[in-house]
Amino acid sequence: MAKMQANQMRAGMVIEFEGQRYTILKQNIMIPGKGAAVIQVEMRNVKTGAKKDQRWRTADTVERLETADEEFTFSYADGEQLVLMHPVSYEQTLVSKDILGDRLPFLTEGMTVNVRLIEGEPVAMSLPETVTLEVVEADPVVKGQTASSSYKPAVLSNGVKTMVPPFITAGEKIVVKTEDGSYYERAKG
Known part of the structure; x- marks a missing residue:
C-alpha cells in the first residue's frame, strides 16, 4: 500500500477506504466559490460491486493499492x-x-x-470474449417459421441454455459470447 494525495486519484486505480477496497470509476475536481477545491470521486466496492460517491479535500491522503x-x-x-x-x-x-x-x-x-x-x-x-461450443440439443424448426423470424432454444455442451437461429442443429459447433452465453456465429471449419 502506498499513500497518495487525493488529487492524484485516477479512474482504474484501487484504493482502501474505511477498511474496504474500491475501484475508482471517475473523479472530478470541484472548485467552490469560496474555500479549497474538493475531489468528487465515484467508486465501486471491489467485493460487493456497490457504487459510492465520496468527497475529499485535495490535501487529503488516500491508500492506493497495487493492482496488476x-x-x-x-x-x-x-x-x-x-x-x-x-x-x-x-x-x-x-x-x-x-x-x-x-x-x-x-x-x-x-x-x-x-x-x-x-x-x-x-x-x-x-474470460476470452467468445468460446466455441457444441450444440447438444436444439429444438426442431416450427413449420412455417421463417429463417429470419425467431431464434429457438438450444442446449450447449457445457449445459448452458441459449437461443440459436433456426438453421442451427444439434451436433454443430457455434461461437457464443462468454458474457451472457448469447449466439455469436456458426463456428468456422
Missing part, C-alpha cells in the same frame, strides 16, 4: 476452487469459483484467462 492484470492458464477445478497456472513461472494460484459467477460454465481446461490482482490477491477474472 496477469494472464493465467486454467488447469482444473478442485471443489470450490479453480486452479490456475502462471504460463511463465508455472506457479499455481487458487481462486474461488464465485469469482466468475454465471460465466463459470464457459471456463474450459487450458483456457487463457485474465486475472486482476490487488496486492497479489485475485479479485476479478475475465
